[in-house]
Amino acid sequence: MFDHVDPYLLPLAIFFIFCSTIGLIGNAVMILCCAVTKRLRSPCHFLISLTCLIDAFHISGQYPFIYQFFTGYTSSQSDCYFILILPIVGYTAGGPLILAMGIDRFIAVKFPMTYRYYQQVSVKYLSVQMIFPIMYTAFFLAFGFIERDVNEYVSNFLTV
Numbered sequence: 001m002f003d004h005v006d007p008y009l010l011p012l013a014i015f016f017i018f019c020s021t022i023g024l025i026g027n028a029v030m031i032l033c034c035a036v037t038k039r040l041r042s043p044c045h046f047l048i049s050l051t052c053l054i055d056a057f058h059i060s061g062q063y064p065f066i067y068q069f070f071t072g073y074t075s076s077q078s079d080c081y082f083i084l085i086l087p088i089v090g091y092t093a094g095g096p097l098i099l100a101m102g103i104d105r106f107i108a109v110k111f112p113m114t115y116r117y118y119q120q121v122s123v124k125y126l127s128v129q130m131i132f133p134i135m136y137t138a139f140f141l142a143f144g145f146i147e148r149d150v151n152e153y154v155s156n157f158l159t160v
Contacts, residue, residue: 004072013069020062027056043122044108047101047129054093061087078150085141092140096133104129 034040034049064083067073075083108115118125 005070009069013066016062017066020059020066023059024056027052027059031056042119043126043129044101044104046122046126047097047104051094051097051101054090054097056090057086058090058094059087061090076150077152078148081144081148088141088144089137093133093137096136100129100133 030052031049034045034052061084064087081088107118
């Protein structure tokens with residue numbers, strides 16, 4: 001059953017299972033804390049929670065790799081794209097969300113009075129902050145969809 005499993009890579013797969021699970025649990029705890037605690041409802045905390053959610057999406061990309069590693073399953077490049085759509089969203093939106101968080105902290109420090117106003121209109125403020133991460137992620141999702149090939153078979157091991 002596991003004849004195809006390379007014994008030298010087995011510790012790496014177990015390490016991925018362990019670290020990915022800890023990462024998902026840690027991100028879930030952060031999201032839960034920000035959702036439950038009333039003092040953590042500022043735009044900054046929303047950005048932190050959203051970054052944790054996106055990071056959890058990114059981490060979830062390790063599980064298809066682990067499944068492929070133990071089963072030897074291969075799929076078409078198109079199927080691989082759809083299997084890994086959440087991790088793609090995770091790793092493309094993660095950087096821009098950290099940038100948005102940095103811009104938020106810069107505004108809070110450099111222009112504290114203006115930032116107080118932005119906290120009162122937080123939906124509009126966060127909507128403007130989310131424009132770049134959403135556009136950046138949408139671009140890469142569209143590019144991946146256009147470039148996928150139904151006839152080419154790949155291993156998820158190579159795409160994660």
